[in-house]
Amino acid sequence: MTRETVDPRSERPRAVLVGVQLPGVTDAEHASSLDELGRLAKTLGLDPVARVTQKRTRLARAAVLGEGKLRELAKHTDGPGFVPKFSKKKGATDDDEDDEEDLDDGDAVEDDADVAVERASVVVVDHELTPSQARNLEKAAGVEVADRTSVILSIFQRHAHTREARLQVEIARLAYDAPRLRESGGGEDRQRGGIGGKGAGESSLELDRRRIRDRIAELRRELASISKEDAVRRARRVERGDTVALVGYTNAGKSSWFRRLTQGDVYVADELFATLDTTVRRLQPETRPPILVSDTVGFIKKLPHDLVASFRSTLDEAREASLLVHVVDVSDAAWREQLRVTREVLAELGVHVAVWSDPDDVAATEAARLATGQRPCLVLLNKLDRLDEEARAQVLEELPEGMLVSARDDDSLEAVRGRVVAFFEASMEEAELFVPWTQHAVVSATHQSAHVLSEEHGEDGTQLRVRAPAAVLARLRAQLG
Numbered sequence: 001m002t003r004e005t006v007d008p009r010s011e012r013p014r015a016v017l018v019g020v021q022l023p024g025v026t027d028a029e030h031a032s033s034l035d036e037l038g039r040l041a042k043t044l045g046l047d048p049v050a051r052v053t054q055k056r057t058r059l060a061r062a063a064v065l066g067e068g069k070l071r072e073l074a075k076h077t078d079g080p081g082f083v084p085k086f087s088k089k090k091g092a093t094d095d096d097e098d099d100e101e102d103l104d105d106g107d108a109v110e111d112d113a114d115v116a117v118e119r120a121s122v123v124v125v126d127h128e129l130t131p132s133q134a135r136n137l138e139k140a141a142g143v144e145v146a147d148r149t150s151v152i153l154s155i156f157q158r159h160a161h162t163r164e165a166r167l168q169v170e171i172a173r174l175a176y177d178a179p180r181l182r183e184s185g186g187g188e189d190r191q192r193g194g195i196g197g198k199g200a201g202e203s204s205l206e207l208d209r210r211r212i213r214d215r216i217a218e219l220r221r222e223l224a225s226i227s228k229e230d231a232v233r234r235a236r237r238v239e240r241g242d243t244v245a246l247v248g249y250t251n252a253g254k255s256s257w258f259r260r261l262t263q264g265d266v267y268v269a270d271e272l273f274a275t276l277d278t279t280v281r282r283l284q285p286e287t288r289p290p291i292l293v294s295d296t297v298g299f300i301k302k303l304p305h306d307l308v309a310s311f312r313s314t315l316d317e318a319r320e321a322s323l324l325v326h327v328v329d330v331s332d333a334a335w336r337e338q339l340r341v342t343r344e345v346l347a348e349l350g351v352h353v354a355v356w357s358d359p360d361d362v363a364a365t366e367a368a369r370l371a372t373g374q375r376p377c378l379v380l381l382n383k384l385d386r387l388d389e390e391a392r393a394q395v396l397e398e399l400p401e402g403m404l405v406s407a408r409d410d411d412s413l414e415a416v417r418g419r420v421v422a423f424f425e426a427s428m429e430e431a432e433l434f435v436p437w438t439q440h441a442v443v444s445a446t447h448q449s450a451h452v453l454s455e456e457h458g459e460d461g462t463q464l465r466v467r468a469p470a471a472v473l474a475r476l477r478a479q480l481g
């Protein structure tokens, strides 16, 4: 597997993070959101060196931040600190005036040239920007500006390895770029032409947009044909064995658990969206029938909607699994929000989870599932090794149905494997099968897919007592006619 690893000694572009704390967002949530943005930036190979934040009732329509904060930002990037066109043309009467309700502008490094500030060559904003906000911010800062969505898209682009993942990311990227075409196009003149809203510029813009739409349609068709192949393969798997899908927020530890449970070799890294492709392997040590475990792409808050939609087929594995294992990093201060976001995205994909914790209560979950289409879900409260006693107790009190575990600890592995096996065991049935000599091949098929409790060879054939999921039993019986 090729993956760029960033050499810490090399000069990475330095970034300044920008975030607006909107009403209803607590200080802790705001800080954690910026931490996450910093990790996204790092994953992309940037070096976040400073933050410029502001409490506001909403993003300033013109350039996200208010005037004072724009100046503070510009100190990091050597920009003018204001949006030249606006200040020249209309000044305070511009459309930004109703946004001048900065709730604090106080910490701004006031025009004091002596204060040392970290210099950066990129601005990364923790919100999705409109094309004009991005353009204005770029003018005020004097450097390139990236918003949260485009950072996520770039990471996805870099981490996509399979053809399917590449297609999905390209679709999402095109959908993101289409309304922003005016920006990237022909520079200053074309931008003015665009604002004026007439002339040749617009028709060529229309043309570009149509080309993008055509390309998206083409990619979707290609994706659909791959997905069909996948669906066939998946259906075969579902029929053959039991399936578990690891789901959760990015960096929660899904791939770590996948490695432990399957002894498989997948990429684990302290970076966001390390995994973009679904991998499937058998639970180890193997069970009869085998339990198939899949590792999936992680979720993140404010995940671009197009990206969620385009990863639908990758996540089919999760949508069709008999059991979900939701991995939560409880050592992250924002774990509650991460848990909520994961459930929301799953719901958006049509998967409604029913928390399952009682090993003896599989039947009840199965019933709930049949009645409401809910998916049984085991919640792993992961990275317990990073919590002290008090924090552990607190987490368990909030989520008593979760299993407090660490992917680094053997007892946890035993417990989780045991719980997963118990889930499938409980949904198994015992049955007698008689296999006549003429169909002797079915005996070895039975050994492959079921747990054989006893086996007696008689004159006409073999009498087997087996335990297996109902679906497997039905298939064996069908084979026997």
Ligand SMILES: Nc1nc2c(ncn2[C@@H]2O[C@H](COP(=O)(O)OP(=O)(O)OP(=O)(O)O)[C@@H](O)[C@H]2O)c(=O)[nH]1
Pocket (backbone or CB within 6 Å): 248, 249, 250, 251, 252, 253, 254, 255, 256, 257, 267, 268, 269, 270, 271, 272, 273, 274, 275, 276, 297, 298, 299, 382, 383, 384, 385, 386, 405, 406, 407, 408
């Ligand atoms: N301390 C500690 N670290 C853990 C544990 N589980 C995972 N990690 C670390 O957390 C980081 C992320 O782990 P991954 O398994 O790659 O997470 P993931 O959920 O697959 O992440 P994405 O693929 O990016 O969505 C890695 O640095 C792991 O070593 C744990 O139980 N304890």
Ligand SMILES: [Mg+2]
Pocket (backbone or CB within 6 Å): 254, 255, 256, 267, 268, 274, 275, 296
């Ligand atoms: Mg992973």
